[in-house]
Amino acid sequence: MLDQNTSAQLKTLLERLESPIELVASLNDSDKSEKIKELVTEVAALSDQVSVRFDGNNSRRPSFGIAKVGEQARVNFAGLPMGHEFTSLILALLQVSGYAPKVSDDVLAQIKGLNLSSDFEVFVSLSCHNCPDVVQALNLIAIHNPGTTATMVDGAFFQDEVEQRKIMAVPMLFQNGEHIGQGRMTLEEIVAKLDSSSSSKDLEKLNAKAVFDVLVIGGGPAGNTAAIYAARKGIHTGIVAERFGGQVMDTMDIENYTSVQKTQGPKFAAEMEAHVRAYDVDIMNLQKVSSIKGADETAHGRVEVTLENGAILESKTIILSTGARWREMNVPGEQEYKTRGVAYCPHCDGPLFKGKRVAVIGGGNSGVEAAIDLAGIVEHVTLVEFDTQLRADQVLQNKLHSLPNTTVILNALSTEVMGDGSQVTALKYQDRATNTEHTVELVGIFVQIGLLPNTDFLQASNVELSKRGEIVINDRNETNVQGVFAAGDCTTVPYKQIIISTGEGAKAALSAFDYLIRAEGVII
CATH class of the missing domain: 3.50.50.60 (FAD/NAD(P)-binding domain)
Known part of the structure; x- marks a missing residue:
């Protein structure tokens, strides 16, 4: 699971542990469980201060928690915290042991003063560069509020839950099962949201x-x-x-x-x-x-x-x-279906649309790059451009046209985001040359039309x-x-x-x- 270089770096970092910790895995018979078992076993082998057991009782399986020995796990990972989330894992290991976080004394005092008793969940994708800040913030809050837990949920690991809860943007944050926010949030923003007196x-x-x-x-x-x-x-x-x-x-x-x-x-x-x-x-x-x-x-x-x-x-x-x-389309349905199919960050939210049909609005560099990236994840990408030609660099256009699961529609005015009340179902656009209306059936629309x-x-x-x-x-x-x-x-x-x-x-x-x-x- 961990290459030689990563293992060596992690072994050095684990020398900073302030007290013994244990990794508590809650597994099932899936291949995903085997991957989590492999990861926690490798991490535990890197330090005498880290032990592992496989008798966890977390209802979300497979997953694992991190706890001081003899305590209940309050920091949990439902998925493999790799990619952008590997730093979240390292910080959790250190901070659960008592290692001091790099935050100001005022912020830490505010966290401890929350006196929370809550269960937080944050749904992420491992390609999301905004998600780690939210995961790390919630972990820190859980560590310093004994009645609180924080769980990172990898949407790719729990796709059924993602579908059931209509999660179409990450990070998506829940407190005691209630949605309380989405998108990038700093530690200070989250603490301010939770502190009524701030x-x-x-x-x-x-x-x-x-x-x-x-x-x-x-x-x-x-x-x-x-x-x-x-x-x-x-x-x-x-x-x-x-x-x-x-x-x-x-x-x-x-x-x-x-x-x-x-x-x-x-x-x-x-x-x-x-x-x-x-x-x-x-x-x-x-x-x-x-x-x-x-x-x-x-x-x-x-x-x-x-x-x-x-x-x-x-x-x-x-x-x-x-x-x-980011500039918005300003068409009917866009506001209603934000985070429910209308998105603005293909890197963050793209993995949630794996195997599905999506559109990208905009033919500049950002739009064409987004279409290229998404084409490697989704079933099909339709790029819709208002102008009569793409405006992206030629090298990007060449790459886009070489992909078999992309369609480019030029001279088109996006007119409406359609949905079923819970998520996007289609995009309407008008052919500017003939004024005829067309509908593209899809579940995701990525808006990339400038600033x-x-x-x-x-x-x-x-x-x-x-x-x-x-x-x-x-x-x-x-x-x-x-x-x-x-x-x-x-x-x-x-x-x-x-x-x-x-x-x-x-x-x-x-x-x-x-x-x-x-x-x-x-x-x-």
Whole structure:
């Protein structure tokens, strides 16, 4: 099950175990059980601190739990935690033994203060790069709340359950059998969802903040770089982020960032966040901005930022770096069938459609890449493109056309997502040349039609936006509002690329600093 190199690395990591643990397997007569038996036996052989037994009584079989010797297992894996989930297994082994997690003291105290008694399940696919964060968060919550269990469920292992519960997107999270969320969620997001008092605590802390010199709004590549550059100037810097990493968290492979030949989005985002935390930056995560006022609109002459929870932050300058989000089709049925057949991440949700018929909407690089990836999993892929030709790179088009289980429909307008009330059953589209309506029977639709800037909160502000909703900036990243700068995918700068966003973030921070030292009446 484990190759020689992986076994050697795991053996070294298991030397950090704080106390003896045991792996408790609940098996049946299936081939999947044999694989779990093989895995837990190999892991146990790597450390004298790890034992294994096969008399588990978990009703979901095959599965295995991890527990301190003499205790009931609260962390469970219903499936093989390989692929992206192998890190979840390693952390569970260490943390169940008492090894300290790498989270802040405040977050750990909040976890322990939940006093939960719940059974959590998270359905995953091993190709999902967003799932491990949720699995690891729930495991940590279970470890520090004695009345709580956490179970990772591999959808490929339990396909009947996936069908029965209509799970068509991962990660999918349940608490005591009730659906409470889906999609990528950080530990802090999950804890905040479970802690009913977190909102009032946040409000009090945020309102007590001193005036910032530079306040960055957004935690993607542009925002993180801006925060680093501002903090290096020795000025009071804060960053407000709805989620650290931004759209990078939804990106699989990154191969065009100079000096980094290849990495993955979540890893890149984690390294960005660690870089920001190395400086004296006041980080306010999980906070969404609802409105801003420029310096010339306030009595005190400072920029004012109002958060969704009602807190108000003041700063001498702000840098808007709120990024972009996936564009939706905006057709009947799309909202109704989100996570029930309508999806936006082929890497995450593709395995749930194994052997089925799906469509990809969009003929750019993202759409064609998605169709190619899905073709290796599903029965058939229909790619629907609005234009009269595909816009993807020719090498991708050649690969797509070489696949026997793909169909390309050009000059087509998607008009409706159809379903039976519980899941998608078909896609309607209109032939733009003849205006005739057509229906494609399928169970999954992957939308890949570009980006929309996250600037809705600026609609009522004085910040100038383009017709596409992008923030209009000049070559110094200045907006039309005094003290307000902008950078990255939310702006009019062409070519939405990570490396461009980081450069724009640096420019915006330097421009904000220059504004602070030159503007009349502004003293650092």
